[in-house]
Amino acid sequence: MPHISRATRPAVRSAAVSAVVATALAAGLLAVSSSSASAAEVRVHDIQGTTRLSPLAGQQVKDVTGIVTGVRSYGSKGFWIQDPEADADPSTSEGVFVYTGSAALTVKAGDAVRVSGTVSEYVPGGEASGNQSLTQLTKPTVTVESSGNALPAPVTVSAKSVPSRYAPDGDPGDGGSVNALPLKPRSYALDLYESLEGMNVRVGTSRVVGATDPYSELWITVKPHENPSRRGGAVYKSYDDQNTGRLQIQQLAPVSEQPFPKANVGDALSGGAEGPLDFNQFGGYTLVARTLGKVTDKGLVREKTRRQAKDELAVATYNVENLDPGDPQTKFDALAEAVVSNLASPDILALEEIQDDNGAKNDGTVSAEATLKKFTDAIVAAGGPRYAWRSIDPENNKDGGEPGGNIRQVFLFNPERVSFTDRGAGDATTGTGVVRSSSGRAALTLSPGRIDPANTAWADSRKPLAGEFSFRGRSVFVVANHFGSKGGDEGLTSRHQPPVRSSEAKRLRQAQAVNAFVRDVEKVQKGADVVVVGDVNDFEFSATTAALEAGGALKSAVKSLPRAERYSYVYQGNSQVLDQILTSPGVGGSKGSKGSKDSKGSKGFAYDSVHINAEFAEQNSDHDPQVLRFRP
Template sequence: MANPRARRLIAAAGLSLAVVASLTTVQAPANALSSDVVISGVYGGGGNSGATIKNDYIELANLTGSPINVSGWSVQYASAAGAVFQMTNLTGTIPANGKYLVQQAAGAGGTLSLPTPDATGSIPMSGTSGVVALVTAQIPLVGCGISCSTAPNVKDLVGYGATANVETLAAPGLSNTTAAARSGSMIDTDNNSVDFTSGVPKATNTAGTTVTATDTGGPTDPTPGSVRIHDIQGSGRISPIVGQNVTNVPGIVTAVRTTGSSRGYWMQDTSVDADPLTSEGLFVFMGTTSPTVVPGDSVLASGRVTEYRPATGSQALTELGGTVSTIKLSGGNALPAPVTVDLPPVYTKSGSLEAQPLEPSSYVLDWLEVHEGMRATVAETTKLVSPVDTEFGELWVTFDPTHNPTPRGGHIYLDYADNNAGRFFIQSLVGAPAANVGSTLAAGTTGVIDYQSFGGYVLQATQLGAITEGGLKRQKVTPPKKAGDLSIATYNVENLTVADSAAKYQRLAEAVVVNLGTPDILALEEIQDNNGTATGTVAADQTVAKFIAAIVAAGGPTYDWRSIDPNEGTDGGAPGGNIRQVFLFNPARTTFVDRPGGDADTAVTVLRERPTSNQVYLSASPGRINPTSSAWASSRKPLVGEFLYDGNKQLFVVANHFNSKGGDHPHSAAVQPPNRTTEVQRIAQATEVRNFIADLNAKSGGQARAVVLGDINDYQFSPAVGALTDNGALLKALINDLPAGERYSYIFDGNSQALDHILVTPNIKGYAYGVVHINAEFSDQASDHDPQILRILTGCNTEPLPERCRPGSPVVDVE
């Protein structure tokens, strides 16, 4: 599975089919997206009735890290219905990541001057609807009609209000007290309606001087407006006034976030209403601008009420965004008393949550929504059900440790219908020490309830209780294997590349030698190419050689290896990494049967020695299963190899790394149960592997032994694993041999779960099997997956079976 930490780097994972279909009726966007200079602000109400700022303006932004000279460029304006553009010439340079201010005509009113403009025109712009173009020439636009966004020399264009001369759709209409501002990270999508929001006028020049319409207090007396936080939050999941601009909303700042691209502050109203379903807390979103307020400040905040969805299918976070302004009234005020986190026993109801009334006493997700943005505290001692992610200060605790427990202190995930409702997500804004599953978090963790993408609701902690390490130990396989036994392991080594540190190689190698007891065959997932960058390199011989050398240095054997290089950029994973599966094998204990012909595009097939023989072999070894099938699009193709062991016993091994879950809707999705969008491809992949094993079984008369293993990226109870095993008729999923609480190799969102698997054909009679827990439960990880190991035991093909071969005999012991 892709590393969940990567979620912080993704701006948008994709669109649902319904959204894609709706977009097909919209007119085509402009020819090109501007990636350097864009129009960032437009205001036409300067000096009009009710306006504070005296002049109209056009603001530009440099999105790059280098200065850009705009001499010889122009900004041009036309009325909403007109085809005649008025022009203002530009000179000078926009600083790296800076702004450029063009002052236009003044009205008769207003009290506030703009910062010193970088260019000055005299165009009287409309306060409600119009068209502004940024042009890389000083020639008036003529004859482009309502398609000026695609005219020659037009770098960017904004149509606002009631005009058809736009990029895709118009930005919101404006007023004497609102300006259009490019939202978020200023990315240009060539859709004015998406790229711009309306809000309080705010203008910045190349010197970095900013003037906001509220700098003089907006209204001369900075008094609270008529809208309160509980009015914004409403008694449902979506604000009843979403999309509206609000002015001077009062609150006490309770916490601030000053890092990343989602900076801002939380505030809470101390004057609560009588409705228990309305939250009194709210996040004020400021993008990459760090807030200057601190906890305890009494403020008046103005901006646009928005509903932010951090991921496809997720719930929405009600917040104040757009062009935000803040008036500080006083500092050092007492913070509102936190509510005690008290989760109901049931995680959620079914259906569209946004269409149903909130029931906070019955459902976890409803309780958290009712307290969104408010201060909350964990008033009891809890246990960690995930390791602390020290990079991001993240951890999961449980309020119900007796529900679906693992023997080592976690929550086992055994069914889609049971999300382990006692889990609770904490992200510490003050950092967190390393600690493992089973550790204790003392009472007192306090912060504000927020909403993220995969983790869903989270307590953004401004105070973290003391953590006491629980003493969890890493496991290793015992006792040593016997002569004639064959040990086979699978291990996802998390994007291993030759550039990784010697320490990572050492940790992984020690796991192979010490914790896994030097398996005879080792299927590795996520082996990257020799440089991990998109430069046309696909070979991984240097990466594998470095790993083998590290195993030798750790006291292990000199493994040999086989793999097939993928085509560049076709197998998914980290961009440029070209991850693939690799077989390592100990030539002193097993033989790899080489047959030529295997490559990235050729499908391996099963052949008979003679037409009537049950003796089968592979057309190529190593080979790939139907690699040109659409099931493997942007995903890893299974690696198949033939081995001999214990004399001349034949074994076929299939190493897999199925499509990841990235793109599935989160557990806390707005519609329940969540849509598992990526499952379709995994079922198709499972069917391809199932068909290969079925063919092997049929042509061998049920005699061929096969082991299918790897990162299947799905649960033992999933439809994908059901398709892979033919519901147990063709392959046996060994994870089900373990007690229910031990069926896991990975931890995500506080759930211990099985993503990695070893499956065997039924004719493998005697075996021992186990998951070796060395990574997933620990803060200090060599990989985010735990390896698994299978021993095919010698002397288990006779009847009656010897004691150690009988079903129900102990699996591999781990200590």
């Protein structure tokens, strides 16, 4: 499930296709007229066929008839037509998209048209994306026969109509692709949606499971009882439980003409939506609403965790999303307020995505002192403690992320509650090790220090930051992480089923390196308190998490929560885990400590995924912070 940047939205077709359309316009091949109709040679369902790929792909078709059900004047410009005279085969769609490119056509919903053009299969994002394709007509000549016709009745997508199984397994003889498999819309959710591609569909009043984003889209579910979170989302529980009722909602009207509703997770899209069913790069099957209901606010509030007790150590992790001094003061203030009010000023706070002192300006700057001073000053202004910090500057452009930004992990700590044990002078390329101190306990050779930075697992990726802290006379080792992203992974709606998760191989090796380091600590000092935190960019059920936990070295604390509360991020309507805190066996109880217990944790520690961002249209980061409290 890749986390893909969409700075270039809305997506547009290739320059080559646009050039073809422009040439056709100049040559008079793309036109709208009101001449009399001629008999159609093929019908829309003949074009769509019974698989994901048109049997007529690449061929010219003439006088395909249909009623216009929607016109899109932005992004991928064109319109949808639907044949009101359906065949008896539920696997063949009766709708198709007519791609017009830059042409300013005058068709409107309700027009009866005849379209001649070329049948094509367009893959949003390109072949390498693994996406399914959209069947469409290109280089069209359009004849309007009449206007004001009734639109074909919409097909209702509902909990009753959407199958519980998500997709068939791909054909091993075709590289795992489902493209050539006959559609089974009564058996698989993706097959149902494909059988409705281009058709007029509707959803009734539905719960929002993905908040309105900057691209004017949101996600709903037509299955209110499918893996609901406590706060109204849809929890992504496993690779085999993809939440089949999710559907992306956009609107046909440009936002300049009709503002898109702002919704948080758990709100209701009252009255639902109706319009053509599209397929796009950033979400797959999408209802492009011609008519859109109103958002009913269900009053979702940002969570606050409890304050740690005097003898509890609170360790937190927070991805602050490319924070740099050029960000507006309001972002610093909002993040600081969250640290103080929502996270209750944790004793140790590991930050991810702290950028250097001039952000994305790519001039060789690697220091983040200005970023950290501005942030810690904002925390004081919000009523929090004067945090100290420790970090290691990366080599320029060697740790991935936004070019020039030089993101890194940073430890903030409250010196009134905890002290940092400084050892040596760690740098970007020198790894820290574990030795036995004169007292017989584990100690780091470099604190702060990086873990195995020369390991190729960390190429173009953030290196883990290890630090040794002291709380009430006891050492605590904290490792701050930001594993490789899911960029390059195929989406759940991929033509390959199951989708290819290529990025997982790198995170697996990263997890193995961190696991080896933790085991080194535990070899020297059995029962040592080791806390591994950060944005590991993977699920609690993933191979990455399993590699971190291997040999009993660590345990993912998010698993102590009820399944309905296990998430830190919302992507395409799936509430999922990306940020984690993992604990060694010594943390919270195996030493005979009383530990702590609350409604969200288990005996020995208390864990909280503090939901303040991921479910909201207004975000200060796209991640929710995590907090662990225990008695060392």
